[in-house]
Amino acid sequence: MPDIFDVIKERRSVRNFEDKDVSDEMVNQILEAAQWAPSWTNTQCWEIVVVKDQAKKEELQGTMIMKNPATKAITAASVVLVICGKLKSSGYYKGETPTKFGDWFMFDLGIATQNMCLAAQALGLGTVIVGLFDHNKANEVVNIPEGHEVVAILPVGYPAKIPSAPKRREIEDFTHKETF
Numbered sequence: 428m429p430d431i432f433d434v435i436k437e438r439r440s441v442r443n444f445e446d447k448d449v450s451d452e453m454v455n456q457i458l459e460a461a462q463w464a465p466s467w468t469n470t471q472c473w474e475i476v477v478v479k480d481q482a483k484k485e486e487l488q489g490t491m492i493m494k495n496p497a498t499k500a501i502t503a504a505s506v507v508l509v510i511c512g513k514l515k516s517s518g519y520y521k522g523e524t525p526t527k528f529g530d531w532f533m534f535d536l537g538i539a540t541q542n543m544c545l546a547a548q549a550l551g552l553g554t555v556i557v558g559l560f561d562h563n564k565a566n567e568v569v570n571i572p573e574g575h576e577v578v579a580i581l582p583v584g585y586p587a588k589i590p591s592a593p594k595r596r597e598i599e600d601f602t603h604k605e606t607f
Contacts, residue, residue, distance in 0.1 A: 434549045439592070441553025442500040444584030449505040453550050457508070457583065460546035464539035467517040467531045473539045476509035476569045483568070487580060490564040497557045497582065504582030508543065509569050512536050512578050536578050543581060553586035 454477060461473060478484055481502065487509070488501040501507060518524050518531030528534075544554045557580040565577040 429549050431545075434545050436592075438544055438548040439553065439586075439590050440497075440555040441584075441586045441589060442497050442555050442582075443587040444500065444503045444505065444553065444582070445587045446503075447505065447585045449552060449583055449585070453552065454506055454583070456550060457543045457546045457552075460542040461539040464535070464542045466535040466538065468520075470513075470517045470535065472513040472517040472532045472535050474511040474513060474575060476511065478507040478509060478569070479505070486568045487560075487565060490560040490562075490568060491557075492561055493559060495557065495559045497555050497559075500555055500582040501557070501580065504584040506583050508581040508583060509565065509577055510536055510540055510579040510581060511569075511571055511575050514574050514576060533578065540579055540581065547583055551585070552583055553589065554581055554583050556581060 458475060458477075461475060462471075464471075464473075466472060478487065484502045484504075484507055487507060488498060491498040491501065512532035512535070514532060515530060516532065517535045518526060518529055524530060540556055544556065547554045558578075560580060562577055565571075565580065566575075569577065571577055
């Protein structure tokens, strides 16, 4: 198993995939990474639709907007994970939101999504987190029930091309001691 710090540093947004199937076992390992993600009071507010059917992937591709650079990745990837959130569960206590930021489902889904991306990377797979699409159309494509929303689309596959690492800020550029 690769070192976690290597996996974190090597993960990239992959938009080009080989025409090679990702096994069900690998998909389950990626889903297990989501299963173990932390969440607000363990609400586990994520629901994930696994899409392998090419026609369904084409429908999802039809939800992309504004010349999204990940558009082709939707149909090129072996599998697409549609990450959905259950509304009004995470960040709630007795029906109220006790924090300034209210519903925490986006935070929790971000953690679960990152876990899945890192698991995919550790398995030799690539991913790209897609957020620029018509969410209402995507809800229809995968038949999302009321009280849930499609938040992100995650194409997963064997990378055909791995982009180079973008420049990162130095730690001292974003770290503050004791006060901002």
